[in-house]
Amino acid sequence: MKKENVLQQKIIALKQQKKAVIFAHYYQSPEIQEIADFVGDSLELSRKAAETDAKIIVFAGVYFMAETAKILNPTKIVIVPDINAGCSLADGCPPDKFRDFLKNYPNHKVVTYINCSAEIKTMSDYVCTSSNAVKVINAIPPEENIVFAPDKNLGKYLINETGRDMVLWEGSCVVHEAFSLEKLIDLYQKNPDAVIVAHPESEAHILKTAQYIGSTSGMINYIKASPKPKFIIATENGILHKMQQEVPHKILIPAPSKEDNTCACSECAFMKMNSLEKLYKCLLKESPEVLLAEELITKAQKPIQQMLKI
Ligand code: SF4
Numbered sequence: 001m002k003k004e005n006v007l008q009q010k011i012i013a014l015k016q017q018k019k020a021v022i023f024a025h026y027y028q029s030p031e032i033q034e035i036a037d038f039v040g041d042s043l044e045l046s047r048k049a050a051e052t053d054a055k056i057i058v059f060a061g062v063y064f065m066a067e068t069a070k071i072l073n074p075t076k077i078v079i080v081p082d083i084n085a086g087c088s089l090a091d092g093c094p095p096d097k098f099r100d101f102l103k104n105y106p107n108h109k110v111v112t113y114i115n116c117s118a119e120i121k122t123m124s125d126y127v128c129t130s131s132n133a134v135k136v137i138n139a140i141p142p143e144e145n146i147v148f149a150p151d152k153n154l155g156k157y158l159i160n161e162t163g164r165d166m167v168l169w170e171g172s173c174v175v176h177e178a179f180s181l182e183k184l185i186d187l188y189q190k191n192p193d194a195v196i197v198a199h200p201e202s203e204a205h206i207l208k209t210a211q212y213i214g215s216t217s218g219m220i221n222y223i224k225a226s227p228k229p230k231f232i233i234a235t236e237n238g239i240l241h242k243m244q245q246e247v248p249h250k251i252l253i254p255a256p257s258k259e260d261n262t263c264a265c266s267e268c269a270f271m272k273m274n275s276l277e278k279l280y281k282c283l284l285k286e287s288p289e290v291l292l293a294e295e296l297i298t299k300a301q302k303p304i305q306q307m308l309k310i
Contacts, residue, residue, distance in 0.1 A: 004031050004276055007276040007277065007280055008031065008034065008035045008276065010280055011035055011276065011279060011280050011283060012035055014280070014283050014284060015035075015058070015283060018055065018056055018283065018286075019054055019055045019056065020054055020055065020056035020057070020058055020283060021037045021038070021052050021054035021056070021057055021058070022035060022036045022037050022038075022058045022060060022279075023036060023037070023038050023039075023040075023045050023048060023049065023057060023058070023059050023060065023061070023069065024036035024038070024039045024060040024061065025039070025040070025041070025042070025045065025060065025061035025062075025065060025238075025271065026039060026040065026041055026216045026217075026236075026238055026239045026242055027061075027216075027236040027237075027238035027239065027268050027271040028060050028061065028238055028271060028274060029238065029272060029274075029275075030238075030241040031276055032060050032274060032275075032276060032279060033238075033241055033242060035276075036060065039242055040217065041129065041130070041131060041215055041216040041217045042065060042068070042114045042115070042129045042130075042131075043114075043129040043131045043132060043215070043217070044217060045059075045061065045065060045068075045069070046068055046069070046072060046114070046129070046304065046308070047308070049068065049069035049072045049073050050072040050073060050308070052073065052076070054076070055076065055077065056076065056077045056078075056079060056283075056286065057069050057073065057076050057077070057078045057079070058079055058080075058081075058279065058282065058283055059078055059079070059080050059290075060080075060081055060274050060279060061080075061085075061271065061274075062085045062086060062087045062090070062268075062270050062271060063080065063083065063084075063085055063086055063087070063090070063290075064087055064090040064114070064115060064116060064117055064118075065114075066078050066079075066080045066290045067117065067118045067290055067292065068114060068118075068121075068304065069290075070290045070292055070297070071118060071121070071292065071297050071300045071301055071304060072301070072304060074292075074294075074297050077286060077289060078289065078290040079282045079283070079286055079287060079288065079289050079290070080274075080282060080288055080290060081273075081274040081275065081278035081279040081281075081282050082273045082274050082275075082278050082288075083288040084273065085270045085271065085273040085274060086270050087115055087173075087270055088171075088172065088173055088174040088175075088270075089113065089115040089116065089150050089151055089171050089172070089173050089201075090115050090116050090117050090120075090150070092150060092171040092172070093116050093117070093120055093149055093150035093169060093171050095117065095119040095120055095123070098120055098123060098149065098150075098169070099123065101147075101149075101169065102123060102147065105145070105147050105167055107145065108144075108145040108146060108147045108167065109125045109126070109140050109144045109145070109146050109147070110123060110124045110125050110126075110146075110147045110149070111124065111125065111126045111127075111128055111133075111136060111137065111140070111146055111147070111148050111149075111166075112124040112126075112127055112128070112148075112149050112150065112303070113127075113128060113129070113130070113133070113148075113149070113150060113151050113154055114127050114128065114129045114304075114307075115150065115151065115173075116149065116150050118292055118296055118297075118300045119296065119300075120149070120150070121299075121300040121303055121304065122296060122299035122300050124303040125303055125306065126139075126140070126303050126306045126307055126310075127303040127304045127306070127307045128307055129215065129307070130154060130199065130200050130201065130214070130215035130216075130218075131214075131215035131217060131218060132307065132310065133154065133158055133200075134158065134161050134162060135310055136307060136310055137158055137162045137164055137166075138162055139310050140164075142164075145167070146164060146166040146167070147166065147167045147168075147169070148166045148167070148168055148169070149168070149169030149171065150169045150171030151169075151171055151172060151173060151201055152168045152169065152170050152171060152172055153172055153173070153176065153177070153200070153201050153202060153203055153204070154200050154201050155168035155169075156168070156204055157200040157204075157207060157213065158200075172201075173201045174268075175201075175235075175236050175266050175267070175268045176199055176201035176202045176203070176206075176234075176235065176236075176266070177202075177203055178257040178258055178259065178266045179202060179203070179206050179234055179255050179256070179257055179258070179266060180256055180257060180258040181205050181206060181209070183256035183257075183258075184196070184206065184209060184232070184234070184255050184256060185209070187232060187253065187255070187256060188209070188232065191230060191232065191253065193228075193229070193230050194228075194230040194231055194232045194251075194253065195211050195212065195226065195228045195230070195231050195232070196209050196210045196211055196212075196231075196232045196234065196255070197210060197211065197212040197213075197214070197219050197222060197223065197231055197232070197233055197234065198210035198212075198213050198234035198235065198255070199213075199214070199215070199216065199219070199234060199235035199236075200213050200214070200215075201235075202234050202235075206234055206255070210234065216235060216239050219233065219235065219239070219243070220239070220242065220243055220246055223243060223246070223247055223250065223252075224246055224247055228250075229249075229250055229251060230250065230251040230252075230253070231250065231251070231252050231253070232253045232254075232255055233252055233253065233254055233255060234255035235255075235266075236266060236267060236268045236271065237254050237265040237266060237267045238267070238268070238271060240252050240254060254266070
């Protein structure tokens with residue numbers, strides 16, 4: 001039996017013994033997605049975290065996602081395979097700098113994309129994900145001014161979609177900024193029957209080429225419902241595993257990145273810091289654990305609950 005399969009079986013047995021649940025983001029490697037109890041995008045994972053009655057949540061994603069799970073279900077033990085799995089968006093919005101930035105915009109509603117730290121969430125009126133960002137912005141009365149952080153690309157997309165003039169924090173996702181327009185056009189010319197779908201964290205020139213723009217789960221639903229047989233996917237490469245399971249008869253091609261890497265795609269190095277080995281060890285030792293101060297949890301819960309209400 002392959003080493004990965006042995007580890008997968010050991011994890012499944014340990015998970016049952018410890019009454020744990022494994023949540024994995026779509027951007028995790030296929031071998032982690034295969035043993036997860038639930039695979040989803042940030043919004044779906046937040047909802048599941050709020051509902052679960054498992055004793056332990058093993059969160060295979062990046063740190064801010066595990067923090068969100070802890071905020072939504074503080075009595076649970078939330079553990080992560082690698083505590084250093086960060087995110088360029090969350091790390092590019094340090095709390096002290098954001099606090100100073102907000103001083104320039106008093107009387108603004110603060111909407112933050114879920115890809116930010118718990119401390120940034122405490123400074124927000126609303127949290128949103130790429131699945132519900134348009135709804136959240138539209139739910140804010142038109143006379144209110146808005147600061148949107150930390151993703152400027154998603155922010156620009158939302159300004160276009162909602163017509164709201166928002167102040168944007170200058171953050172971005174390294175993975176979604178890595179797509180090459182030149183290579184994408186070249187790929188499309190070779191596959192003129194393909195439909196380009198893109199995540200709104202991508203840059204505006206990539207979004208202009210897309211026939212569909214949406215969150216990871218939005219893209220999956222779109223491709224499932226579409227009668228077209230071929231798609232070029234502009235988001236993190238890990239999603240192709242789940243998509244291909246959903247539409248085995250369709251051709252899915254990852255959008256090419258600027259770099260000439262081995263996968264000819266864009267992969268999140270932070271997401272890929274997790275491995276089966278690290279996941280097994282963290283479940284065995286119930287560590288590293290996400291530990292947050294009670295006050296931080298209480299304050300960060302408010303804008304997330306606002307989002308879940310909408
Ligand atoms: S893909 Fe981008 S936004 Fe998502 S975790 Fe990686 S760096 Fe962060």
